[in-house]
Amino acid sequence: MIAALRRTIADTLEHEGVTIGLAMLVAFLGYVALESLMLLGDDPQGALIQLGVVAAILLPLFVFPQGSPYIERLGPRLVPIVLVLYPVLVFRATWGDIFFYEVIISGLLAGVMYSLVALGFVLIFKSSGIFNFAQGILALFAALTLVGFQTGQIPFAHVWSWLFGIEAQSFDFGIPTALALVLTLAAMVGLAWVIVRVVLRQLVNQDPIILFMATIGLAFVLEGVGEMMWGANVKALDIGLPTGPSDTIIDATGMFVEKIEIAAAIVAIVLVVSLTLFSQYTKMGRALRAVADDHQAALSVGISLETIWWIVWSVAGLVALVAGVMWGAKLGVQFSLSLIALKALPVLMLGGFTSIPGAIVGGLIIGVGEKLFEVYVGPAIGGATENWFAYMLALLFLLFRPQGLFGEKIIERV
Amino acid sequence: MSHAPVAEAATTDADYAAQEEAHGITPRATGEVVMDIRNITLRFGGVIAIRGISFDIREGEIRAIIGPNGAGKSSMLNVINGFYHPQEGEIWFRGAKRGPMRPHQIAKQGIARTFQNIALFKGMTTLDNIMTGRLTKMHKNILWQALWKGPAEREEGEHREKVERIIDFLEIQSIRKTPVGRLPYGLQKRVELGRALAAEPSLLLLDEPMAGMNVEEKEDMCRFILDVNDEFGTTIALIEHDMGVVMDIADRVVVLDYGRKIGDGTPDEVRTNQAVIDAYLGVSHD
Numbered sequence: 292m293i294a295a296l297r298r299t300i301a302d303t304l305e306h307e308g309v310t311i312g313l314a315m316l317v318a319f320l321g322y323v324a325l326e327s328l329m330l331l332g333d334d335p336q337g338a339l340i341q342l343g344v345v346a347a348i349l350l351p352l353f354v355f356p357q358g359s360p361y362i363e364r365l366g367p368r369l370v371p372i373v374l375v376l377y378p379v380l381v382f383r384a385t386w387g388d389i390f391f392y393e394v395i396i397s398g399l400l401a402g403v404m405y406s407l408v409a410l411g412f413v414l415i416f417k418s419s420g421i422f423n424f425a426q427g428i429l430a431l432f433a434a435l436t437l438v439g440f441q442t443g444q445i446p447f448a449h450v451w452s453w454l455f456g457i458e459a460q461s462f463d464f465g466i467p468t469a470l471a472l473v474l475t476l477a478a479m480v481g482l483a484w485v486i487v488r489v490v491l492r493q494l495v496n497q498d499p500i501i502l503f504m505a506t507i508g509l510a511f512v513l514e515g516v517g518e519m520m521w522g523a524n525v526k527a528l529d530i531g532l533p534t535g536p537s538d539t540i541i542d543a544t545g546m547f548v549e550k551i552e553i554a555a556a557i558v559a560i561v562l563v564v565s566l567t568l569f570s571q572y573t574k575m576g577r578a579l580r581a582v583a584d585d586h587q588a589a590l591s592v593g594i595s596l597e598t599i600w601w602i603v604w605s606v607a608g609l610v611a612l613v614a615g616v617m618w619g620a621k622l623g624v625q626f627s628l629s630l631i632a633l634k635a636l637p638v639l640m641l642g643g644f645t646s647i648p649g650a651i652v653g654g655l656i657i658g659v660g661e662k663l664f665e666v667y668v669g670p671a672i673g674g675a676t677e678n679w680f681a682y683m684l685a686l687l688f689l690l691f692r693p694q695g696l697f698g699e700k701i702i703e704r705v
Numbered sequence: 706m707s708h709a710p711v712a713e714a715a716t717t718d719a720d721y722a723a724q725e726e727a728h729g730i731t732p733r734a735t736g737e738v739v740m741d742i743r744n745i746t747l748r749f750g751g752v753i754a755i756r757g758i759s760f761d762i763r764e765g766e767i768r769a770i771i772g773p774n775g776a777g778k779s780s781m782l783n784v785i786n787g788f789y790h791p792q793e794g795e796i797w798f799r800g801a802k803r804g805p806m807r808p809h810q811i812a813k814q815g816i817a818r819t820f821q822n823i824a825l826f827k828g829m830t831t832l833d834n835i836m837t838g839r840l841t842k843m844h845k846n847i848l849w850q851a852l853w854k855g856p857a858e859r860e861e862g863e864h865r866e867k868v869e870r871i872i873d874f875l876e877i878q879s880i881r882k883t884p885v886g887r888l889p890y891g892l893q894k895r896v897e898l899g900r901a902l903a904a905e906p907s908l909l910l911l912d913e914p915m916a917g918m919n920v921e922e923k924e925d926m927c928r929f930i931l932d933v934n935d936e937f938g939t940t941i942a943l944i945e946h947d948m949g950v951v952m953d954i955a956d957r958v959v960v961l962d963y964g965r966k967i968g969d970g971t972p973d974e975v976r977t978n979q980a981v982i983d984a985y986l987g988v989s990h991d
Contacts, residue, residue, distance in 0.1 A: 574843045574861070581826045581837045588824035591786065592900060593812030593841035 393546045394662050400552035402658020403559045404621070407614040408635040409642065409650040410563065411607045416644045417570070418579040418603045419491075421502040425510040427632020429479075429608060432513055434615030434624045435521040436478050438528050440471035446520045468530045472612075479608030487600045495596055496586050514629065523626065528619035555617045559651070562613060566606070567647050579603060637685030657681045736764025738797075739908060739940050740785070745794035747780055754780040755791065756964045762908065767934050768942045769955035771975075773984060776961040778944045779821060782910050785942070786818050787811040799907075813841045817906035819897045821913045821944075827886035831896050834885055835871060838903025839864045868903055875899050875929060891922035898929060902937075909933070911943035915950060923947065927954055948985075952976065960984070 408430065415423040423429075439446065443462040451457045466474065490505050533550035540548045570576035582589045582599045590596065618628055634657075642653025661680045669676045740762040747755040755777045762768045770778045783789040785796065787808040796803045798814065806814075817838070826834050843860055872878055875895050880888060885896050894914060901909055914930065915923045931954055933939050945951045951958060952972040960968035960981045967980040975981055 574840060577829075577833060577837055578840055580829055580833075581840075584826035584828055585824050587788070588820070588826060589837075590788075590808035591812060591818050591820075591824070592837050592904065593809045594837070595807070595809045 389545050392544075393548075394666050395659055396546065396548055397552070398659035398662035399655055400549070400556055400658070401662065402655035403552070403556045403651075404614075404617060404654075405631075405634050405638045405657055406651045406654030407555070407559055407562075407610065407617060408631055409638040409654055410559075410566070410647065411610040411614065412632075412635055412639055413642075413644065413647055413650045414566070414610060415603055415607050416583075417647075418583045419502070419600060420499045420583050421506060422499070422644075423607065424503065424506040424632075425513055426607065426611060426635070427629040428510045428513040428517070429482075429611035430615035430618065430632070431624070431626065431629040432482070432517045432615075433475060433479055433608065433612035434528060434619035434628065435517050435526070437471055437475040437530070437612070437616065438526045438619070438624050439521045440466045440474050441468060441528075441530075442526075444521060449522065450519060472530070475612055476609060479612055480605045483601055483604030483608050486604055487597055491600050492597060510629075514626070518626070525623050525625040528616065528624050530616060530620065532616075532620050534620075551617070551620055558613055558617070562610065563647060563651055570647070575602065634681060637681040640685040641688055657684065660684060736766065736940075738762070739764050739799060740942075741797040742781075742785070743795045743797065745781070745784055745791045745796070747777075747784060747789055747791045754964055755784070755961075757794070758961065758964075758966045759794075760959045760966065760969055762940060762942055763957075765934070765938050765940055766956040767930070767954055768940075769951045769958045770942065770944045770961065771946070771948070771951055771958055772961035772967075775963075777964040778961055779912055781961070782818065782912050782942070782944060786816060786910060812904065815904070815907040816910065817901035817904040817908075818910035819894070819901050819912055819914060821916065823890075823893050823897055825885045825893055825897055825900070828884060830882050830884055831877060831888070831899075832868065832872070832881045834896055835868045835899045835903045836864065838900040839868060841904055867905075871899050871902050874902075874932070891918050891925075894918070894922075894926065895929070898926075898933075902933065902939075905937075906939060909939050909941045911941060911945075913944050913946065915945060915947055923950060930954060 408426065411426040411429065412423060415421050415426070438444070443465040445451070445459060445461055448457075448460050451459075465471075486509065490509060491502070494502055494505060532554050535550060536547050537550045537553065540546055570579060578589070578594050578599055579602075581592070581594060582596060586596060589599075614631075615624075615628070618631055622628065638650060638653040638657050640653075641656055642649030642651070661677050664680045665677050738761045742761065743759050744757050745755055745759070746753065746757050758777075758781065760768075770781060772778050780789060784791050787806050787810070790805055798816075803811075826837065829837075843864060872881060875898065877892065877895055877899065880892060880896075885893055888896065898911070898914065901911075911930070915926050918926065927950060930941060930943070934941055943955075955972055957970060958968070958972055958975045959966060960975055960978070962980075962984040967984055968975050968978040970978070
């Protein structure tokens with residue numbers, strides 16, 4: 292298995308993002324296995340089945356430690372067959388079943404939320420070759436800042452009280468939501484500038500893996516600063532998005548759909564369309580792609596790396612703000628929010644690290660697959676499949692299609 | 706050998722001209738000095754890559770830099786281009802001393818370059834690659850681009866036209882939409898030249914434009930370089946190993962060895978320079 296992993300890693304070395312993702316996946320598999328073992332006492336049957344699923348997925352790795360031409364030939368055929376056949380079978384079995392549609396739709400909408408996070412990753416990866424570990428923190432930071440502005444919190448209140456004994460926690464006034472959003476965006480742009488000046492500027496022409504390590508450091512720093520600035524307590528975020536189920540949809544179809552998720556879907560669509568247009572059809576977009584390809588060549592045609600990076604990180608900040616708002620409104624603004632970034636990982640593996648539409652489709656597949664699996668397969672294997680299904684799916688994809696659905700194929704010329 | 710015709714001693718323009726006249730040479734390029742490189746020394750820690758080198762590049766000429774491996778040719782180009790910052794010496798460009806500048810600022814001044822081991826944007830098409838060369842010429846700001854329609858679109862169109870002319874010129878119409886990563890080596894070199902040309906540079910730096918090419922590709926590339934020089938009047942500084950090619954197309958040649966300048970002058974002068982012959986035949990350095 293180690294050999295197979297090494298081989299996969301070697302194959303995907305060009306795409307550091309994939310390699311890192313793989314390492315994380317392996318760690319996660321270990322976690323799932325451990326969890327199953329702990330479950331053994333309470334629900335032996337479920338735990339065993341869960342372990343069985345892990346084993347079955349890993350089996351090819353054991354059987355063909357050096358990889359196998361059979362897998363490689365079978366893979367591309369198997370994946371579409373499963374992807375088409377399975378939904379068709381499910382669809383037939385559940386024809387006209389409102390509940391089934393409800394599951395699909397809630398899956399799709401959950402997928403949109405994943406995509407929002409994945410989008411931030413793709414933007415930065417595409418345009419600077421950096422796998423930005425700090426994207427989740429960025430979303431959290433944006434949400435925290437927004438709430439802080441809205442409620443008129445004093446930044447670094449704890450620090451002031453420690454230094455000068457000032458006990459005030461907040462100003463007496465809050466800032467109206469619209470203005471707070473603009474201010475938060477400005478803060479994200481400022482943050483992007485600081486990141487570029489302090490971190491990235493020193494790392495021009497370095498290996499992507501070094502830049503990746505820098506973003507890990509950045510994640511910790513941002514987490515610390517965020518906590519110091521706004522406090523570590525869970526906050527409610529209300530920017531006036533509609534909440535609760537949509538009555539219109541219930542009346543019309545009998546399905547239960549959350550309004551906020553529909554709002555998230557609309558925002559995501561607008562965001563993706565404008566970003567795609569921007570990166571494909573403008574001079575700036577071309578410069579972004581150029582920088583992603585080759586720093587030195589980009590410099591030699593007169594592109595300023597710093598400016599480009601600043602723009603990219605600002606846009607990533609904007610996406611983080613949107614993701615942070617959506618997730619924050621749904622779950623409350625808390626530090627576990629930064630962990631949703633982990634869910635973006637399988638989405639990226641499915642969609643490919645370099646494709647904006649890929650991030651969306653990947654998110655939708657994961658969202659729907661997760662919900663369907665949980666509802667229709669979960670009960671048979673002890674439930675809680677939502678924790679690991681996405682990662683399993685991503686691992687399967689790595690075996691057969693390391694570049695993801697829409698990623699650029701890696702061709703090694705010798 | 707009483708008087709080897711070496712222009713090395715020339716330090717001023719007047720000197721240079723006098724020497725050239727003394728040797729009965731009337732170089733084709735008689736333009737003004739575009740770039741004057743004075744006493745450049747470049748060190749990497751203890752390694753001295755370039756030791757006090759001075760030479761100049763005149764308007765409209767093809768200036769070759771030659772020398773054995775490790776002579777400091779590419780370092781010299783990187784200094785001109787701003788990738789390296791020399792510890793000592795000055796560079797004068799168009800009559801003004803150049804302060805410490807970043808490569809992208811130098812590119813904006815009208816100095817374009819190609820690389821020894823091709824640095825194209827591999828995922829992008831030929832057309833897009835050459836369009837990046839025009840980035841320094843595009844001025845509509847980011848808001849216009851976000852809207853795209855209107856001025857930004859018109860601008861894109863104008864630049865596209867210029868790029869198409871370059872594509873015609875380099876005879877690469879058939880690969881306009883091909884991602885350059887898939888092209889053979891010789892064509893990639895040509896696309897890279899195209900990208901540099903797209904910036905309409907006043908000084909074009911070519912780092913081994915013919916390395917790794919077969920005879921036919923070399924001939925093509927020679928023709929393109931001469932044509933660029935002829936038709937657009939672009940000043941060209943190039944590094945090349947193929948002596949035949951250099952002697953054929955260059956107006957003046959500067960020869961480096963171990964980071965020192967050992968010869969400077971027309972191809973004929975350089976060919977008969979004893980120090981150059983020694984360096985190329987591998988006579989031991991004491």
